[in-house]
Structure formats: C-alpha cells, structure tokens
Amino acid sequence: xxxxxxxxxxxxxxxxxxxxxxxxxxxxxxxxxxxxxxxxxxxxxxxxxxxxxxxxxxxxxxxxxxxxxxxxxxxxxxxxxxxxxxxxxxxxxxxxxxxxxxxxxxxxxxxxxxxxxxxxxxxxxxxxxxxxxxxxxxxxxxxxxxxxxxxxxxx
Numbered sequence: 561x562x563x564x565x566x567x568x569x570x571x572x573x574x575x576x577x578x579x580x581x582x583x584x585x586x587x588x589x590x591x592x593x594x595x596x597x598x599x600x601x602x603x604x605x606x607x608x609x610x611x612x613x614x615x616x617x618x619x620x621x622x623x624x625x626x627x628x629x630x631x632x633x634x635x636x637x638x639x640x641x642x643x644x645x646x647x648x649x650x651x652x653x654x655x656x657x658x659x660x661x662x663x664x665x666x667x668x669x670x671x672x673x674x675x676x677x678x679x680x681x682x683x684x685x686x687x688x689x690x691x692x693x694x695x696x697x698x699x700x701x702x703x704x705x706x707x708x709x710x711x712x713x714x715x
Contacts, residue, residue, distance in 0.1 A: 569610070569613060570713075573606070573610065573712045573713065576602065576603075576606040576708075576712065577704075577705050577708055577709060577712065578705075579602050580599050580602050580603045580606075580704050580705070580707065580708050581701045581702075581703075581704030581705045582701075582704070583595055583598045583599030583602060583704065584599050584632070584700055584701070584703060584704025584707065585697060585700040585701040585704055587599060587632075588696065588700040592633070595632050595704075596629055596632045596633045597629065599628075599632060599704065599707075600625060600628035600629045600631075600632050600659075601625065603624075603628060603707070603708045603711075603712075604621070604622070604624045604625040604628060606708070606712060607621050607624055607663050607711065607712070607715065608621055608622070610712065610715040611663075611666070611667065611715055614667075614715050616666070616667050616715070617666075618666035618667075620662045620663075620665060620666045621662060621663050621666050623662040624659055624660060624662050624663050624711075627655075627658065627659035627660075627661075627662070628656070628659040628660075628707075630655065630659070631652065631655035631656040631658070631659045632656070632707075634651070634652045634655055635648070636648045636649050636652040636684070636688065637688075642689060645685075645688065645689045646685055646689055649681070649684040649685045649688045649689060650681045650684065650685055651681075652681075652684055653680040653681030653682070653683065653684035653685065654677070654680070654681050656680050656684075656707050657673075657676050657677040657679075657680040657681065658677075660673065660676060660708075660710075660711035660714070661673065663711055663714060663715075664676075664711070664714055667714055667715055669714040669715075672710060672713070672714050673710070673711075673714060675710055676709075676710035676711060679706065679710065680706060680707065683702070683703060683706045684703065687699045687702060687703060688703075
C-alpha cells in the first residue's frame with residue numbers, strides 16, 4: 561500500500577474511535593448495552609478489520625470481544641470515599657487494558673501494550689476521581705477514546 565492509503569487507514573481508526581467513544585458515553589447516560597455490547601463490538605470489529613488489512617489477523621483477536629464486554633460492564637461509581645474510587649477505577653482501567661492483550665500478543669506489539677496498561681488505569685483514576693473535566697460527558701467520551709486508542713494503533 562502507498563503512504564496515502566496507509567494514512568487514510570489511520571484516519572479511519574480515529575473515526576472508529578469516535579463511534580466507540582460515543583457508545584461508551586451514551587451508555588453512561590442510559591442503556592448500558594450501548595457501552596457493553598455495541599461499543600465493545602465496534603472496537604473489536606475494528607481490530608479484526610485492521611488486522612485483516614495489515615495481513616496479521618489472528619483468531620486470538622476474537623477473544624478481545626468477551627474481555628471488552630466484561631471490562632465495559634464493571635461498575636466504577638457510587639461511592640464518596642476517595643480510596644475506594646481509586647481502587648474501583650484502577651481495576652476497571654486494568655481490565656480494559658487486559659481486554660486488548662490478545663490483540664497485542666497476536667500482532668507482537670507488547671511494548672506498545674505496556675503503555676496502554678499504564679495509561680488506561682491512570683486515565684480512569686485521574687478523570688473519575690479528580691474530575692478535571694467540566695462534565696461527566698467529557699469524562700466518559702475521553703475514556704471511550706482511551707479504551708481503544710493504543711490498541712487500534714498496535715495494528
């Protein structure tokens with residue numbers, strides 16, 4: 561593929577991330593299925609599509625769907641205790657990062673995945689516990705982006 565085609569593929573990953581982030585955020589308002597089932601499905605469908613385009617598809621990538629579904633289903637709210645918020649958000653971030661591990665192994669990109677393992681729990685804690693954004697809508701949209709940002713660019 562030429563450079564222009566490759567760049568269009570990278571641009572399409574950003575569009576896919578916008579769809580995932582929308583599902584993640586809208587699922588935070590109502591209809592948890594949007595985040596859990598649709599968001600994780602769109603993200604993993606992207607993994608499959610881009611690995612097929614790159615010629616490095618592995619059946620192990622399919623394992624990401626139930627892992628993301630589970631990770632996107634974990635509860636991380638409903639407490640006023642800061643230490644408990646940190647713990648809940650931390651394990652949710654780790655679970656989301658672990659959901660992309662089969663992809664990282666399949667495409668031999670563990671070095672990038674390690675960054676995701678650090679970044680995802682950090683973003684979950686920073687955005688959810690310390691609330692630097694003006695609204696929960698901003699927070700959940702950003703978290704939706706980060707849930708797939710590094711994994712999509714492993715490919």
